[in-house]
Amino acid sequence: MPHSTGSLCGTAVAAFALISLMVPQPHLAAQQPAAPTGAYAASPYLGEIRDAVLYGDIWERPQLSARDRSLVTVAVNQALYATNELRIHMGRALDNGVTQSEIAELIAHVLWYSGFPTGVNAARVAAEVFEQRGLPTSPPESSPRESRADADPLFPGAFPATPYLSDLLNQVVYAETWERPELSPRDRSLITVAVGTALYASSEVRYHVGRALDNGVTQEEISEVITHVTFYSGFPTGVNASRVAAGVFEQRGLPLPDARFPGAPYLDTLIDDLVYGETWPRSELSLRDRSLITIAMTQAAYQTDQLRVHLRRGLDNGITPEELSEMMAHVTLYAGFPVGVNGSRLLAEVLRERGIPLPN
Known part of the structure; x- marks a missing residue:
């Protein structure tokens, strides 16, 4: 896909403003939910990205239907x-044709991949949304549970050390x-690839991209899921999932586009124009400060590949190496020792490859 020239966000803002003066846009009004009151008052640039890029561009792309985008969101x-966003998007999903029973089932499906606490929270939010919409608390179409303990195992040799x-x-997840x-x-x-992408779960993305192809999801749709999810879980997750998906596509003999991120090629444009072409050069923060923030975020999220990239960029x-060393310790207190150990190991690797002495 050719890269656009100039600022993606700035250009989009101007274009949509001009169009709105000339032509009524009922589909945009239906697609774009009203922002929560005051949500972007403290960060107007974030509001511009939301309006021009997330809803003005990503949600309008034809590679996925509005219903599919609501499911994955x-x-x-x-x-x-993300409780507040979850509440907004459950309502939006109902507007986009996702049924009450499908939302209830989605919650039960996702909890196997992100944990029961997320399912409990989502069930509580769903009950609130259903009540606000005048829907019954319990979806009337939901089928009862049917135990499949006698089903042939899909992964008979899985987890020999933990048979339960x-x-x-x-028996429960797959059968x-x-x-x-x-x-x-x-x-x-669609849902499982999206969740694997958001959680930076490379092995799950790898397996479920292949399973998605077997279940009738097209290569283009998988790429678009990754692109869409990137705006909800961050660009490092999209870059990682794109890399993994590209490997699966290649193994399946599917054609790959000529792009740096062939698993989700639209990321090329977004990263060049929005991330590095527009956001990183903004004068409100220095490049040094932006590197500090990005290193802290990728360390805390245990995003090893991106942390390595941004440690180099930070230097x-x-x-300084001493500042990076101190950051590893500081972030550890807020994100835990595993991320501190991983970050320290990566910092040592980057310093050695640069020929820089390790901090005392």
């Missing part, structure tokens, strides 16, 4: 425990949950 916000986990995986009729296999694959932007 609700799933990702559940997985990330193997039983849950084979039971994936077979329930409230969501099609295609819908479940180029004037952060």
Whole structure:
């Protein structure tokens, strides 16, 4: 896909403003929800990105239907425990044709990939949304649970050290949950690829991209899911999922576009124009400060590949090895020792490859 010239966000803002003066835009009014009151008052640039890029561009792209985008957005916000966004997008999903039963089933499906606390939270939010819409608390179409303990295991050798986990995986997740009729296999694959992307779960993305292809999701749709989810879980997650998906596409003999991110090629344009072409050069923060923030975020999220990239970029932007060392310790207190150990290891690698002595 050719790269656009100039600022993606700035150009989009101007273009949409001009169009709105000339032509009524009922489809945009239907697609774009009203921002929560005051949500962007403290960060107007974020509001511009929301209006011009997220809703003005991403949600309008034809590669996924509005219904599919709502499915994956609700799933990702559940997985990330993003309660306010989850509430907004459950209502939006109902408006986009997702049924009450499908939302209820989505919650049950996603919790196997992001944990029961996310399912409990999402169920509570769903009950509130259903009540506000005048819908019954319990979806009338939901089918009862049917135990499939006698089903042939999909992964018979999985988790030999934890056999009960193997039983849950084979008998409950795949033999039971994936077979329930409230969501099609295609819908479940869209949701699961989205959640794997958001959680930076490379092995899950790898398996479920292949399963999605088997369940009728096209290569273009998988790429678009990754692009869409990027705006809800961050560009590092999209870059990682694009890399993993490209490997699966190649193994399947599918053609790859000539792009840096062939698993989700529209990321090329977004990263060049919005991330590095527009946001990083903004004068409100120095490049050094932006590197500090990005390193802290990628360390805290255990995003190893992106942390390595931004440690190098941080050195180029004037952060000293001593400052990076101190950051590793500081972030550890807020994100935990595992991320501190991982960050320290990566910092040592980057310093050695640059021929820089390790801090005392």
